[in-house]
Amino acid sequence: MTPNSIFVVTLCILLCLATPAKLEAGERFITLASTTSTQNSGLYDHILPQFTKLSGIQVRVVAVGTGQAIKLARNGDTDVLLVHHKPSEEKFVADGYGVERLDVMYNDFVLVGPKSDPANTGSGSDVVAGFKMIANSNAPFASRGDNSGTHKRERSLWQAAGFKLNSLSGSWYRETGSSMGATLNIASAMRAYALTDRGTWLKFANKGELMVLIEGDERLRNPYGVIIVNPIKHPHVKIKDGQFFADWLVSKAGQKAIAEYRVEGKPAFFPNAATQVEE
């Protein structure tokens, strides 16, 4: 074999290797914009196979922050939106980008922090009081800082505690600008407080010194809604399959699937669809 033919053969092997055999399979699918917290909780791995088995429709989940998820849906890049910041979702529908918002489920946020609890927050279930104690003791607090649903909730809690949002910076308040999991990794390493959704927290494997300090406050309730992207704005949206998915989520079967999902024996989400559509 001459050196030149070695070269040509190598090129051929590379080309064969790269031939996209199954890159674009002609499957029936919809794209769902959702949040990292929902995905990291493992919920989709549990419920989506059930839906696909029933309908033959694959659901491709793009998990990003709530802010980015809404942006994707606004641009028409996904068919369905499932996030957890009710005001933004209602605005999305009001602006004409979504058909309607349906309640699907809720879980709750929890305040986690180091076991030693330097700010002494662990006594009650009043999250606003806990936030005040953290600020007053200058104990480190790790914020998402990414305009996600969790971040938006955290900011409204700070507001409720009487702090101006743009004065929240400095040595103790740290914006990570990343996903929930990444923020928890940082909190774990810095022994900082953080607000997280329960689903992510239950699945999170790198807890280290962190534990749940405040939970159960009504202000920590975290509702999820599903919205189909409006085909009037984006004609290419798979309205029929998207509607099928949304209907299933709020149906008895879908709600049951959500209720059955457990992380370490505990329920991660609570179904709360208003009208349970009969199949």
Added chain:
Amino acid sequence: MNEFSKAVAVAFQLVLGLDHQLIEIVSLSLQISVLAVIIAAFIGLPLGAAIALFRFPGRMAIVVFFNAFMGLPPVVVGLITYLLLSRSGTLGTLGLLFTPTAMIIAQVILVTPIIAALTRQLIEDLWIEYEDQLRSLGAGPGRAITALLWDGRFSLTTAILAGFGRASAEVGAVMIVGGNIDHVTRVMTTAIALEVSKGDLALALGLGIVLLTLSVSVNGAAFLINETARRRQS
């Protein structure tokens, strides 16, 4: 240290157990990066060689531009590609967003400047040696570029490998335009990012070790083939 030894164990488990999902992710990673690099090479090699040979106004600016773009942040490339491919973007009607094709496009944008810039440098050096002879034989610029690329093939392999390293290691661009969709657009790097965000550092690092091993094997194979061929040529 404990986390690290756990990660090594996880990596071994993944590889030895021929984990089905791992194979799927690895083969998708390879397909996307290799194809992206091949396309980028078809653009970058002639482009770099042309910049090396031709003198034209604004040439310096283009050289600086490509050199600077070697360090283009993948996230920026991802964002630009997203804006192009989004349904609200210029190429939105193609419906390519969140597909492997979109990831290939992003990586081509990322890798082409690297291959072009390194090719320009290598071919410029080679042209100094060859210019008189090739022009004496009557080779026009087109023929000269072909001959230079062929004669520089052993050094140019390094440029292509640099591009492959970049493509297979980046996460920012494929994350944005691929969406890290399970079974569709999940590749090694986005899977690692996902496991980190789940806090499963051992699994993330294990996947990282697999990626590193893969990268070392590809580079090692390329090096061996290259050296064997080079030794026979001179």
Added chain:
Amino acid sequence: MVSTSILPLQLDNVSFEVRGVRLIKDMSLSFPAGPRTAIIGPNGAGKSLFLRLCHGLLKPTSGVISWATTEDLNPSDAQAMVFQRPVMLRRSVAANIDYALKLRRIERSERIHRIDQVLGRAGLHRLKSQPARTLSFGEQQKLALARAWALKPQILFLDEPTASLDPAATHAVEEIIDAIHAEGAHIILTTHDLGQARRLSDEVIFLHRGRMLERTPSPEFFTQPRNDLAQAFVRGELLWWNLGKDNRKNKLKQSN
């Protein structure tokens, strides 16, 4: 023999400058078909530049270089040049010649024929399919000549073709040059080797600091150069020319 000749090559007042420094000054001369020309002169005289200008690798700053007008032959297709350091492409010996022939759009059967012919004549036939870069320096220079030969040039430029070769390789190269000349090519070579100039040339051009100081038939030049600098050069005494004119004259007197 050659129905359409691109010769004579005509230079009119040719000068060449680099950043305002004139390296070739006001050269006017003509090369008819036929004789072999050796260009000699000290380092920096402009010998290589002169060849490159004639061959068209450099454009003169002023003046005109022209070839005889022919019906359908492009002058650059009837020339070839061999450089001091042979430039071999990273491919086989035969493919190196094939590449040059392809550039001249010569048909495949004719290419195969010519490759066989010149490799045989240059004594490289057994190396035919070996990578060219694995050849010895002398073999590479022979291959460079064979490559030029295959092009059947009407004029062949040789820039110090044996400068880095041992006597045996030099002898082999000179034989090839003679054979190419015997086929009708005009040879213009630069050399430092006065013995080679004597053996391979019919006329000598003596260059000094970018000027042509003398052009004389070889036998006459080597016995009685007209120019005093050429005289000194032939005797091997021009090494100190830059010490100044007076100095030089003194030394000349001494050596006389």
